[in-house]
Amino acid sequence: MSASRDAKVVVVGAGFAGLAAAVSLVQAGFQHIQILEANGRVGGRVHTTRPFTKNIIELGANWIHGQDGNPIFQLAKEGDLLVEGMSSSKIMCLPHSVTPRDYFFKQGGKQLSAETVDQVCSLFSKLTSKAFDSELEDRHKALSLGSYLDAAFAESPLAASEDSERQRIFEWCKRSECTDEASSSLYEVSASQIGYYIALEGGFFNSLGPGGYQAILDILLKCLPSGMILSNKPVKNIHWDLEEKSQGTESREMHPVKVICENDEVFEADHVIVTVSLGVLKQQAAAMFKPALPKSKMDAIERLGFGTVDKIFLCFSERFWPEDCAGIQLVWDEGPEDKSVYTSQTEEAWKEKWFKKICGFDTVACHPTVLCGWITGREALHMETLQDSEVGDTCVRLIRSFTGWSVPDVSQVLISRWGCDPHTLGSYTFVPHNVNAVKEHEALAAPLPFQNKVPESKPLQVLFAGEATQVNFYTTTHGAYLSGVKEAQRLITLYSDKTLSH
Template sequence: MDSDLHSNHQPRVVIIGAGFAGLGAATTLVKHGVKNLVILEALDRAGGRVWTHKPFGTAAVELGATWIHGQDDNPLYQMAKERGLLADDEFSMVTCQPVSVTPQDYFFNEQGKQLPSTQVEHVTGFFGRLMSQINQQDYKPECQSLSVGEYLDREFSLTDLSKAEGSEDIYEWCKRVECIDEACNSMYEFSLSQLGLYTALEGPFFNSLGSKGYQALLDLLIGQLPSNSLRCRKPVQCIQWEGSSSSGLKASKHPINVVCEDGEQFPTDHVIVTVSLGCLKERATTLFDPPLPKGKMEAIQRLGFGTVAKIFLEFSKPFWPDDCAGIQLVWQQGPESLKGYSDGCKQQLWRSEWFKKIGGFDCVPMHKSTLCGWITGLAAEHMETLPESEVGEVCVRLLKKFTGWPVTELQGVLRSTWYTNPYIRGSYTNVPVGVDAVKEQMALAEPLPSTYQRKSLLPLQVLFAGEATHPNFYTTTHGAYMSGVREAERLIKLYESKVNPRL
């Protein structure tokens, strides 16, 4: 390639964040000859919201991202397949359905009664078909302004299923579990009209990458980086880009200066910001000098960023049947029933009854004595503030109450803390009612200086990547990775033009 990328005037690039977006950007630049780059990561590890941990032996558990979402055109699936990283056990693959239920899922109500599988299948099957229609935007135009929860309730009320005793409670469970996919506090807060913009890739989901987990993919990318280019424990305090009042920039040959919290500075030509939307919500007003344009700040504020948490429970030995894939909890009036949601908002029951937001406890691949509970939204944020021992005790009480089984000794508890992490502040993006997702995501992804700013400024000084900036694949690891590749390719095209960008 004959471009400035291979000349003596190679650009210097700083990437903020070493998750899949940052690593995608870095490895793409490296493949095109850019060696003068550095990745600044606030945490003590690479991976961002992907964190493979080994608390209960040699096999991994995923505290963060779990799934490879589909096969077709998924670069992470292709990467894992080519390197033989995909596990082939029975837990590793599920069909792409909004609520995936198998005959091996045991459903219990709060009276300790196991629910008939036929009733469960009828309700969850209806819910799955309805969510597929929503994703295809197959609903009447007058429903555009509804929340997903409101639309789901409306359609369910028109069926005979709604008249069957106990079916409404199972339907509430479906909505509660769907909150995990959407990273929302409630389906009553998620936009119906925007949900169909997300693109699901064809093929099954994979939730197991062998004993090394998602870390195996991270290691592949990290191995492609220049020596000493990844700097962990380097949180950034301020990005001073051209036009900043900082006197330091005036004397520098680089238009940008990245200042870390420890005082170290990195002059650069381009910076790719891949921090989470949650972090931007909290820090954007102080992170950039000069401040971000109004449209970008509004996009950061309007897009939602929810919390999805996991609770791992290790027991002395399994107390569930060998054919059990998960223990699902059905409340008589759960938080995703219309009345439960309304009361929860008014009385803040997510504090005193946070545990009602747990959908159930699933078996964990390669961990025969471990269960994993999922919890979302404000309840998850509150759960993160509690001692792990208290979280474990509450979960054991739930398991005893619902199943009536003799629960064995709890030997270990591990829960995720994405919301309380000051450099992440949540899990992934959602779209609240009334928000135009494409508009806001395009505004969030637009590089600085913007097209309307002075022509004399060096273009593409500050670029933005991360799952929140991808209008089709937000919430996913492949969306994050592809957004990083996208921003790297912006820079590559700039220098391929053979036009000095400073002229």
């Protein structure tokens, strides 16, 4: 009999990382696996809903990031979940995805020419690509992403003209990039370290069919035995490196790990795979683990950035924007992405102007009367404290003042609130300025106990998965998935070696 059949494994979290780990272990013959999920639903930061019609809205993960080597794309393809040519939605929400179908408006109601917008967005795309491709000049490598972009734009012919519109559009691009980086400002983000992120070939798209991201989760769920996932089981403590103890004359089997839920329910295990978000680790890791996590791991949890990105869905009774309009983009005369404004604003000032962080409002696939606004960082966290009605009314006022169109009152508002969700406390990871990406991601991913230091301890007691543990694919669903597979493979290899040695 394979030794893996007897190993007890607890997986904390039923997002893509946790599900991928569990499926990998089941397929390798592990029989004693329990998944503890804090929420009443599975999926983690994937949350597919149907609030307006029978068609889906994604409150969480929205896109598949590339095709080549992407297990999420492969699952969707094999499951026949992809839909070609979903032309009613924007493919991306990044500056270099801007098309002539985006309407850009200046503060005060003037629409900007598509040619000017394209010029600036193309330059922005070229400059960010240099950072992502690790092609920065030496003088830019020590800068934050925001400072590098400012310096590079200032040296470009576009900045040489007296046309302030180009500068304003460039600031819009920076604000949009904040959404991709999950940061309050690009001045928080490292310019040189984002080169470790690998963008898979094949585009960045949301061509999932009517089941949305939930349909991919369902494929994984079908691979797991009934009863393996226990919902509404938030974990309070993880005791590891427990020693075998005798009780009287009888010695009972003692597992080295004990997982204690908030309701004090206890699960004993040989191994636990922790897939909670970096946001949760930042808040709870110091109290969650006993003995305490090694300093290198606590440092990584502290140093890596974890930001909030929220969506604001506005459902109207009728469509008021032109048929060829894929998005209404807002270009402020002075915005929160300006360095001088960002660094000088008091808390009261930026909270009063929180709505300036909204890049614009994009059309939504299969929802002809719905727009989606994106907001990130500290402004997103503040927005989460407001009532849906206040947020909706503010957004309608913005659209009216920028476009001059006749805009009806919004009929329904739906807002994601990832920052205040106690089981995520944010959206995804970024690498802050002056942080070593490889060192911190790898420290976060390292299993416990460190085998080279404690040879007498049972190996791989606590393993860590999730997008934040990925050097090359952080922020992505496939990064989360691959991290779960990787940690499961550590255990599969461990027990394969044990079987061979007997």
